Amino acid sequence: MRVLIFSLCIACLIPLVGCGKKHIASPQGYPARTKAKPRTSSTYTVWGKNYKTLASSEDFVQYGKASWYGKKFHGRKTANGERYDMYGMTAAHKNLPFGTILRVTNMQNKRSVIVRVNDRGPFVEGRIVDLTHTAAQKLGMLGPGVVPVKLEAVGGPSHSTVASSKKSKSGTYYVQIGSFGDKFNAQTLKQKIVREGRSCRLYQDVSSSIWKVHVGPYLTYTAAERAKRALANKFSGAFIFAGK
Known part of the structure; x- marks a missing residue:
C-alpha cells in the first residue's frame, strides 16, 4: 500500500517539473531587453563588458557596419526608457x-x-x-x-553647451525637444x-x-530647467542650450 501511495505522489509531481518562470530568449548577438531600465549614467555593463558614453556628440564621425532590429522588440522599453517603435x-x-x-x-x-539615438547596442x-x-x-x-x-552627428545634446549655460544664469535659453529631417513632422510637433x-x-x-523644435525662449537658465523637467516625461532627450 505504501509503495502504491509513493508511486502516485511521484506521478503527480512529474507534470510540475519545468513549470518555473519561462525564459524569453533574445536574438543571437543581443542581450535580453525585456526589463530594460533607463541608463543615464556615463558607464554601463553588458555581458561583463564595460561601456562608456561620450559627454558630447560634437564632430562625431564613425565608419562601420549597421544592422536593424524589428518586430521582436516593438513596444519594449529602450535603454532611455522610451518604447521602441519599429x-x-x-x-x-x-x-x-x-x-x-x-x-x-x-x-x-x-x-x-x-x-x-534612444537605445544602446548593437553588442555584436x-x-x-x-x-x-x-x-x-x-x-x-x-x-x-x-x-x-x-x-x-548633426545635432543633439552638447555637454559643452549645457556646461556654459550653467555658468551664465541670465540670457536667452531654449529647450530642444526634437530634430527632424522632414519639416512637416517638426511643424506638427510645434503646433502640439x-x-x-x-x-x-x-x-x-x-x-x-x-x-x-525649440521650446522657449526663457530669460534664465532656472526657468529653462523647470520647463525641461516638465517636458521630460514626453521628451526624454530634451536638453537646454543658450540661443538668440
Whole structure:
C-alpha cells in the first residue's frame, strides 16, 4: 500500500517539473531587453563588458557596419526608457548620448537617413549602430541585414553647451525637444506644443537640413530647467542650450 501511495505522489509531481518562470530568449548577438531600465549614467555593463558614453556628440564621425532590429522588440522599453517603435526613426548606439541626431549613410548605395539615438547596442563585434525597420527600409538594407555605413552627428545634446549655460544664469535659453529631417513632422510637433500653451519655434540647421523644435525662449537658465523637467516625461532627450 505504501509503495502504491509513493508511486502516485511521484506521478503527480512529474507534470510540475519545468513549470518555473519561462525564459524569453533574445536574438543571437543581443542581450535580453525585456526589463530594460533607463541608463543615464556615463558607464554601463553588458555581458561583463564595460561601456562608456561620450559627454558630447560634437564632430562625431564613425565608419562601420549597421544592422536593424524589428518586430521582436516593438513596444519594449529602450535603454532611455522610451518604447521602441519599429516604424519610427531612431537608433541604438553603444557610446553616443541619448538624443544625438545622426545622419546614417549606406556606403553601398549612398542613401541617407536622419535618426535619433534612444537605445544602446548593437553588442555584436564589428557593428556600430542598430536601426529601426523603417530606417533600414529607407537605406535599402532590409534584405542584406548588415551594410557598411558612415555615421555623422548633426545635432543633439552638447555637454559643452549645457556646461556654459550653467555658468551664465541670465540670457536667452531654449529647450530642444526634437530634430527632424522632414519639416512637416517638426511643424506638427510645434503646433502640439503651442496648443499646450508653450512658446515654441522651428529652427533649420542649414548645414545639415535638419529642422529643430525649440521650446522657449526663457530669460534664465532656472526657468529653462523647470520647463525641461516638465517636458521630460514626453521628451526624454530634451536638453537646454543658450540661443538668440
